[in-house]
Amino acid sequence: MKFRNTFIIPLAMCFSTFLSAAQLELKPGVDLLVLNGMESSEFEEGFKLSEGTNQAVVKMSKSFGSGGSKDIFTSSPYIVSFQASGKDITIAHPKVYSVQHARNLFNKNPQWLVYEDGDLIDSETVFLEGKGGFVPYWDVRALVRDYNEKNGITFAAVSASTVAVAEVKSATKSKAVTSEKVDASQALSQLQAWYLKASKEERKAFRKWMIDQE
Numbered sequence: 001m002k003f004r005n006t007f008i009i010p011l012a013m014c015f016s017t018f019l020s021a022a023q024l025e026l027k028p029g030v031d032l033l034v035l036n037g038m039e040s041s042e043f044e045e046g047f048k049l050s051e052g053t054n055q056a057v058v059k060m061s062k063s064f065g066s067g068g069s070k071d072i073f074t075s076s077p078y079i080v081s082f083q084a085s086g087k088d089i090t091i092a093h094p095k096v097y098s099v100q101h102a103r104n105l106f107n108k109n110p111q112w113l114v115y116e117d118g119d120l121i122d123s124e125t126v127f128l129e130g131k132g133g134f135v136p137y138w139d140v141r142a143l144v145r146d147y148n149e150k151n152g153i154t155f156a157a158v159s160a161s162t163v164a165v166a167e168v169k170s171a172t173k174s175k176a177v178t179s180e181k182v183d184a185s186q187a188l189s190q191l192q193a194w195y196l197k198a199s200k201e202e203r204k205a206f207r208k209w210m211i212d213q214e
Contacts, residue, residue: 022049022084027092029062033077033140036155037148049084050155056080057128057144058112060093060102061199073102074199076130077140079147082114082123090115134206 024047026032032040034057035047060075073096080091094110096102114123128143130136137143148154198206 022051022086023047023088024049024054024056025088025090026058027090029060030091030093031059031061032091033057033059034144037141037145039141049089051086052083053155054082054084054089055144055148055153055155056082056091057140058091058093060096060106062093062096062102064099064102071099072200073099074202075102075106077128077137077143078112079126079128079144080112080114080123081126082121085116087116089121090118 024032024035032047034040034055035043036050036055040047057077057079059077061072063070063072065071075093082089092113092115094105094112096105109125109127112123112125114121126147128137128140128147130143131138
């Protein structure tokens, strides 16, 4: 019985720590693309943060105006790095008041805002360079991986559960890719996902490009 109690207490502590793990929250108008090397879609239960340095790849997507005069601004992705100490972190886009103001501000590599329990904390913002061609941000995760390799940046897993989910998804996807038909289906899914995330201007340019190919 004594051994059993000794085993249960550490196990309960680990479970409690997992449940109380710090998470990343996003203010309206902020889209999370990648967190610590993992795509946002890979997180099953909230965006869990690691203790210490974290890296979030985000973009701003916000509408201005009302009615027929409504306009949408979508920024390019930015890498935001910050320290987490067990408390929830919130990321907000730079304060902008119009589409033109946003365009002017984002031409100057603006500083994103990172809060811990409501208090502004230090962070670093870096513009994520896209690849050349029509769709420079087709694979944001690959761009971030290349950036991290060039700068010697690595990240530990946020939790065994999260990594296990990601590995299972990866293994399932690898087994599924057994024919050109499956490859085409995946390419279509990626294209659809990109289109939904694209700005109004990017969608218009893409539709024009498709017409030109016919």
